[in-house]
Amino acid sequence: MQRIIKLKEPIPASGKGKRASDVYRIAAEIMCQKGYEGTSMNDIAEAAGMTKAGIYHYIRGKEELLFKIMTYAMDNLDQRIIAPAQEVADPEKRLRAIVECHTRSLLEGVGAITIVLEEMPALAVAHRRVIKARKRAYFDFIRQTLQELKSEGKLRDINPTTATFSLLGMILWISRWYRRDGNLAAEEVLRDYVDIAKNVVLKTDKAASKR
Amino acid sequence: MQRIIKLKEPIPASGKGKRASDVYRIAAEIMCQKGYEGTSMNDIAEAAGMTKAGIYHYIRGKEELLFKIMTYAMDNLDQRIIAPAQEVADPEKRLRAIVECHTRSLLEGVGAITIVLEEMPALAVAHRRVIKARKRAYFDFIRQTLQELKSEGKLRDINPTTATFSLLGMILWISRWYRRDGNLAAEEVLRDYVDIAKNVVLKTDKAASKR
Numbered sequence: 001m002q003r004i005i006k007l008k009e010p011i012p013a014s015g016k017g018k019r020a021s022d023v024y025r026i027a028a029e030i031m032c033q034k035g036y037e038g039t040s041m042n043d044i045a046e047a048a049g050m051t052k053a054g055i056y057h058y059i060r061g062k063e064e065l066l067f068k069i070m071t072y073a074m075d076n077l078d079q080r081i082i083a084p085a086q087e088v089a090d091p092e093k094r095l096r097a098i099v100e101c102h103t104r105s106l107l108e109g110v111g112a113i114t115i116v117l118e119e120m121p122a123l124a125v126a127h128r129r130v131i132k133a134r135k136r137a138y139f140d141f142i143r144q145t146l147q148e149l150k151s152e153g154k155l156r157d158i159n160p161t162t163a164t165f166s167l168l169g170m171i172l173w174i175s176r177w178y179r180r181d182g183n184l185a186a187e188e189v190l191r192d193y194v195d196i197a198k199n200v201v202l203k204t205d206k207a208a209s210k211r
Numbered sequence: 212m213q214r215i216i217k218l219k220e221p222i223p224a225s226g227k228g229k230r231a232s233d234v235y236r237i238a239a240e241i242m243c244q245k246g247y248e249g250t251s252m253n254d255i256a257e258a259a260g261m262t263k264a265g266i267y268h269y270i271r272g273k274e275e276l277l278f279k280i281m282t283y284a285m286d287n288l289d290q291r292i293i294a295p296a297q298e299v300a301d302p303e304k305r306l307r308a309i310v311e312c313h314t315r316s317l318l319e320g321v322g323a324i325t326i327v328l329e330e331m332p333a334l335a336v337a338h339r340r341v342i343k344a345r346k347r348a349y350f351d352f353i354r355q356t357l358q359e360l361k362s363e364g365k366l367r368d369i370n371p372t373t374a375t376f377s378l379l380g381m382i383l384w385i386s387r388w389y390r391r392d393g394n395l396a397a398e399e400v401l402r403d404y405v406d407i408a409k410n411v412v413l414k415t416d417k418a419a420s421k422r
Contacts, residue, residue, distance in 0.1 A: 196374070199367070
């Protein structure tokens with residue numbers, strides 16, 4: 001049960017895709033520091049070590065940049081969390097895979113990008129609709145997993161919707177508090193989170209009988 | 212264990228204090244919709260049904276208003292959560308009191324004010340220091356409670372710091388998702404949260420023996 005969970009390097013990317021993802025990450029960090037409204041395209045160009053013309057090669061304006069960062073975040077979520085977890089038939093193991101992958105990606109330092117995902121009011125209406133639907137799909141994926149656990153009699157006596165929000169809250173909050181240069185090792189936090197999530201959701205007797 | 216937990220009315224206040232707290236609440240809601248930077252003093256005056264001169268009777272400017280909202284939020288936290296919980300000697304019961312009171316206050320609709328508490332970069336340095344210290348004191352109060360549970364052998368095998376952040380994350384997230392006009396009754400969410408928090412923190416055998 002106490003096996004070490006290896007952490008991978010931050011989101012891998014290369015070539016032109018890597019340059020774009022660097023810009024998204026830098027822009028997200030500045031938006032977290034200064035707030036979305038308080039951030040100018042100049043700030044972003046300067047931090048990315050590019051000219052303003054260079055930055056406009058990637059994006060047309062601040063709202064589009066915000067939408068691109070969010071799209072990038074949701075693409076990563078799809079590829080790194082949802083797709084692998086969908087391969088796991090057993091809901092108990094699938095839940096573990098979701099919690100492990102999502103927690104890991106936040107510990108690896110996509111925190112600013114996750115926080116920027118909350119800047120929904122700044123999006124144009126059509127963009128907001130797209131991101132909202134993708135967030136909703138992720139929520140439903142977790143909730144469906146808890147529903148399956150309920151059908152199997154493994155879910156504790158809690159509402160699956162409330163439980164899903166609890167899990168997401170504790171996981172997403174990592175981007176607000178975890179410091180990679182702080183006292184807590186990522187491996188230790190990851191192990192505790194997987195353990196905590198299991199206890200939030202699963203009946204104790206069932207969990208115990210699995211050990 | 213399944214006793215109904217009664218919800219009180221939103222933060223009670225009256226007279227001039229009530230008017231000020233109304234302004235804080237309205238301002239917080241607008242800041243959540245438009246972002247702090249995107250909100251003008253005009254927007255706030257309009258939403259509060261006051262003249263701009265009227266609003267300047269309460270506050271000198273937007274940064275001071277933000278600081279006052281945060282001070283108001285932390286005063287409420289002190290009065291409604293920390294002070295009553297400090298009276299509870301037993302750490303298990305104290306933790307329950309903290310989770311119950313904090314969850315309740317978010318379900319009662321101080322959500323916008325809680326979200327605005329995250330606008331730390333917008334504060335002047337001296338103000339930021341004050342709010343940061345108060346948040347830290349609350350964090351330490353919860354963490355200390357978990358440390359006491361650990362001394363009593365009741366804490367599960369998790370790091371008390373990580374566990375504190377998990378609890379705070381799931382509780383604070385309520386302000387992002389809970390809708391008072393939605394499908395979930397506040398009483399039901401409150402009961403589930405108290406139950407979930409217990410399972411996050413306490414060893415199962417101890418918890419079971421208490422039933």
